[in-house]
Amino acid sequence: MKTSPRRPLILKRRRVPLPVQNAPGETSGEEPKRPPAQQEPGQAQASKEAAESNSCKFPAGIKIINHPTMPNTQVVAIPNNANIQSIITALTAKGKESGSTGPNKFILISCGGAPTHPPGPQPQAQTSNDPKRTEVVTETLGSKPAARDVNLPRPPEALPGQRWESCAGSEAAGCTLDNSLTNIQWLGKMSSDGLGPSNIKQEMEGKENRHLEQSQVKVEETPGASASWQDSASERPPYSYMAMIQFAINSTERKRMTLKDIYTWIEDHFPYFKHIAKPGWKNSIRHNLSLHDMFVRETSANGKVSFWTIHPSANRYLTLDQVFKQQQKRPNPELRRNVTIKSELPLGARRKMKPLLPRVSSYLVPIQFPVNQSLVLQPSVKMPLPLAASLMSSELARHSKRVRIAPKVSGSCSPLRRDTSQLKALGLLLVLLAEEGVAPLPATGPLQEDKLPLGEGLSPLLPVQSIKEEEPQPGEETLHLGRPIKVESPPLEEWPSPCPSIKEESSHSWEDSSHSPTPRPKRSYSGLKSPARCVSEMLVIKRREGREMSRSRRKQHLLPPCLDEPEPELLFSQGPGASQRATELTLPTESSEPASRLGYSQEEGGPFKTPIKETLPISSTPSKSVLPATPESWRLTPPAKVGGLEFSPVHHPQAAFGPLPDALGLTDFSTTPLKSIPLFDSPRELLSSEPFDLTSDPFSTSSPSDMEVPKPDSPGPEAASLSANRSLTEGLVLDTMNDSLSKILLDISFPGLEEDPLGPDSINWAQFIPELR
DNA sequence: CTATGTAAACAAC
DNA sequence: GTTGTTTACATAG
Numbered sequence: 148m149k150t151s152p153r154r155p156l157i158l159k160r161r162r163v164p165l166p167v168q169n170a171p172g173e174t175s176g177e178e179p180k181r182p183p184a185q186q187e188p189g190q191a192q193a194s195k196e197a198a199e200s201n202s203c204k205f206p207a208g209i210k211i212i213n214h215p216t217m218p219n220t221q222v223v224a225i226p227n228n229a230n231i232q233s234i235i236t237a238l239t240a241k242g243k244e245s246g247s248t249g250p251n252k253f254i255l256i257s258c259g260g261a262p263t264h265p266p267g268p269q270p271q272a273q274t275s276n277d278p279k280r281t282e283v284v285t286e287t288l289g290s291k292p293a294a295r296d297v298n299l300p301r302p303p304e305a306l307p308g309q310r311w312e313s314c315a316g317s318e319a320a321g322c323t324l325d326n327s328l329t330n331i332q333w334l335g336k337m338s339s340d341g342l343g344p345s346n347i348k349q350e351m352e353g354k355e356n357r358h359l360e361q362s363q364v365k366v367e368e369t370p371g372a373s374a375s376w377q378d379s380a381s382e383r384p385p386y387s388y389m390a391m392i393q394f395a396i397n398s399t400e401r402k403r404m405t406l407k408d409i410y411t412w413i414e415d416h417f418p419y420f421k422h423i424a425k426p427g428w429k430n431s432i433r434h435n436l437s438l439h440d441m442f443v444r445e446t447s448a449n450g451k452v453s454f455w456t457i458h459p460s461a462n463r464y465l466t467l468d469q470v471f472k473q474q475q476k477r478p479n480p481e482l483r484r485n486v487t488i489k490s491e492l493p494l495g496a497r498r499k500m501k502p503l504l505p506r507v508s509s510y511l512v513p514i515q516f517p518v519n520q521s522l523v524l525q526p527s528v529k530m531p532l533p534l535a536a537s538l539m540s541s542e543l544a545r546h547s548k549r550v551r552i553a554p555k556v557s558g559s560c561s562p563l564r565r566d567t568s569q570l571k572a573l574g575l576l577l578v579l580l581a582e583e584g585v586a587p588l589p590a591t592g593p594l595q596e597d598k599l600p601l602g603e604g605l606s607p608l609l610p611v612q613s614i615k616e617e618e619p620q621p622g623e624e625t626l627h628l629g630r631p632i633k634v635e636s637p638p639l640e641e642w643p644s645p646c647p648s649i650k651e652e653s654s655h656s657w658e659d660s661s662h663s664p665t666p667r668p669k670r671s672y673s674g675l676k677s678p679a680r681c682v683s684e685m686l687v688i689k690r691r692e693g694r695e696m697s698r699s700r701r702k703q704h705l706l707p708p709c710l711d712e713p714e715p716e717l718l719f720s721q722g723p724g725a726s727q728r729a730t731e732l733t734l735p736t737e738s739s740e741p742a743s744r745l746g747y748s749q750e751e752g753g754p755f756k757t758p759i760k761e762t763l764p765i766s767s768t769p770s771k772s773v774l775p776a777t778p779e780s781w782r783l784t785p786p787a788k789v790g791g792l793e794f795s796p797v798h799h800p801q802a803a804f805g806p807l808p809d810a811l812g813l814t815d816f817s818t819t820p821l822k823s824i825p826l827f828d829s830p831r832e833l834l835s836s837e838p839f840d841l842t843s844d845p846f847s848t849s850s851p852s853d854m855e856v857p858k859p860d861s862p863g864p865e866a867a868s869l870s871a872n873r874s875l876t877e878g879l880v881l882d883t884m885n886d887s888l889s890k891i892l893l894d895i896s897f898p899g900l901e902e903d904p905l906g907p908d909s910i911n912w913a914q915f916i917p918e919l920r
Numbered sequence: 921c922t923a924t925g926t927a928a929a930c931a932a933c
Numbered sequence: 934g935t936t937g938t939t940t941a942c943a944t945a946g
Contacts (some may be wrong), residue, residue: 387924406936427926434926437938444937453936926943933936 209234213250220252227257235881242883256878383424384417386470388435391417392442394467396457402464403445403454406433416467 208226225234234255242251384391395412396404404412410429414421420428436442441461445454 389924425926427928430927431925433935433937434939435924436936922946924944924946927941929938929940931936931938933934 211253214254219245219248219250220254221250222254222256225255225257235879238881239883242881245883251883253881253883254878255881383419386417388428388431389439389441390465392432392435392455393457393462393465394470396442396455397462397464397466401454401456402462403456405452405454406436409436409455 209229210224212222212224214220214222223234223238238253238255242249242253245251386394391413392409394416395409396402398404398412399408409432413432436444436455441458443456443458445456446452447454
């Protein structure tokens with residue numbers, strides 16, 4: 148093919164010395180650390196039970212009281228072990244009967260068990276019993292337990308460069324990831340079924356996968372399925388180079404890898420490249436590294452070693468493992484099909500690489516959600532917004548789930564809506580999750596499955612790719628942080644916003660736009676360290692001027708050598724990539740760095756967060772629109788785009804996503820999460836599933852303003868802030884008038900006990916529902 | 921047209 | 934020779 152004579156001459160390129168950056172210690176690849184555990188969940192039991200749905204009668208232990216201040220609203224305290232589904236059904240029927248005149252809104256809260264968790268860490272109390280939980284949840288749970296078997300021996304051969312990915316240091320992060328991954332369905336496409344049952348894969352993959360598999364029973368259950376292309380070395384893996392590179396890089400703790408290690412990792416994990424592929428594949432790897440902005444080259448302090456990293460905002464932290472896992476979970480015929488096809492087809496006939504990656508649109512990345520609608524809080528509420536916001540985000544991030552609910556009774560399934568008004572009465576706040584999603588979310592049909600969300604196509608896999616951003620828009624949002632941030636950033640003009648094209652993912656776009664300002668000459672370094680930092684500056688950059696780039700795909704990196712943080716590593720505690728993330732998170736500017744704090748946000752958001760594709764707000768294509776916000780995200784947020792949304796959390800509920808372009812970040816967040824969010828099979832899941840970790844959340848009572856910028860610091864406060872006589876708990880609001888079920892976060896105070904934080908208005912719930920205490 | 925894969929020309933080490 | 938960049942082109946969708 149080539150021969151084109153025309154290749155332009157390259158004038159000279161010179162490498163700029165990057166400032167030093169890294170911590171001295173790194174060497175390539177090494178990082179011997181291993182992660183402790185992966186998180187896998189183990190659970191498998193996911194069977195949904197559902198069984199119970201029928202009974203309409205309220206089980207014993209349920210307490211129903213009229214809301215003291217809200218008309219037509221009753222508060223239903225449900226024992227943890229009760230069948231929510233049936234309760235909802237019954238309540239719905241009741242509400243319907245009453246019509247507008249009677250109680251038609253029910254605030255469901257769990258009592259008796261544990262749900263609330265004020266200060267203490269209590270992760271999921273409720274859930275534990277629930278067999279139903281969604282997988283996601285489960286996984287989460289699993290991860291929690293720190294323990295896990297984790298240790299799988301790693302293959303000896305492991306290269307130095309490789310690390311087992313995993314969540315190494317950061318479980319949380321890892322976990323998070325997993326969760327999100329879980330959501331992702333891209334894998335689905337790949338089915339493995341076809342493949343023999345080999346377990347081979349494990350061999351190949353070794354590390355990562357093993358953990359999973361072993362730990363997970365689920366997988367095993369489906370014996371036939373496993374393997375996949377991995378088994379056969381001869382088959383080309385269904386992943387694009389971009390994806391593989393990401394897998395490789397993300398498999399290390401530091402999320403960076405030398406070129407050589409990348410080669411090695413790929414060869415080790417995908418024998419095809421070792422044995423079958425033409426040598427040119429390495430060229431392709433290099434080409435991809437250079438081409439995509441998401442891959443950022445960093446130089447070691449001494450300048451001798453170059454590491455390839457993934458821009459934090461673009462990094463979804465996907466790992467082969469995760470992907471693999473997914474695939475196992477849901478085998479997808481299509482994929483299989485691909486595989487088959489390939490083999491069948493004459494080589495010549497089939498394209499070379501077929502679809503390596505499924506492209507999906509959405510990535511799961513949850514991230515923050517739009518504050519917009521979701522939160523509905525009213526100012527009046529006592530709860531600090533920030534808190535709420537943080538909760539939301541965290542929650543979402545974690546598992547965002549959406550409820551689909553609909554009381555069966557009503558039959559309709561409207562999504563949930565939130566009404567806040569009422570809620571507030573509770574005294575709380577609320578939030579909710581997801582609701583909005585509704586709208587945007589496309590169809591749901593598919594949802595059912597597991598998690599689902601996204602449609603079938605869901606997920607995309609590789610995130611990376613998706614990332615693109617488009618040029619135009621400034622708006623992105625950012626947020627990855629999870630929190631709503633507001634940034635003021637300049638409008639990003641340059642930044643591409645996500646929106647643009649919807650396509651699914653355009654990968655490079657991200658890249659392109661983002662950087663490229665100038666021709667390469669530089670990457671600049673200006674001192675930026677990590678990309679994050681760069682951001683600010685970067686922002687400045689324009690995306691390429693218009694089209695110049697268009698044709699060429701080149702990326703221009705800017706890579707700042709990151710000096711950055713010398714040792715980012717620590718961060719891991721939270722998430723993978725934490726280190727990086729941290730950086731990014733931080734706002735460019737500097738000051739606040741909220742990010743860090745939000746651990747969760749990061750985690751979740753973090754990893755996922757951004758990269759996401761953004762949906763384009765604009766264009767938003769509904770369905771997929773998910774573009775990764777990626778790049779930009781870190782950059783700044785573009786308020787502009789956002790439209791009215793400011794990021795302030797509080798705002799406009801009304802903004803709901805619909806109209807907004809939300810594009811940016813918000814959208815992303817919102818949408819993305821949504822997609823990824825599984826619907827619950829049952830309300831119970833909703834309720835129980837996610838307990839917030841208050842502990843981790845940042846709630847401090849900071850003022851709303853804080854929300855915007857979360858403060859990184861104070862980590863602990865959050866929970867602390869809640870006074871003893873207050874507790875946060877999740878609840879559901881069933882509105883039979885709308886047939887909606889919304890999840891809310893309740894801040895319950897018991898005035899009687901001590902001072903009432905909430906103020907006089909607050910209701911003394913304890914008196915009604917002692918169990919809440 | 922976009923995303924991806926390939927090949928290749930160069931440059932800098 | 935390796936690592937990186939960047940172009941060109943092919944091809945599937």
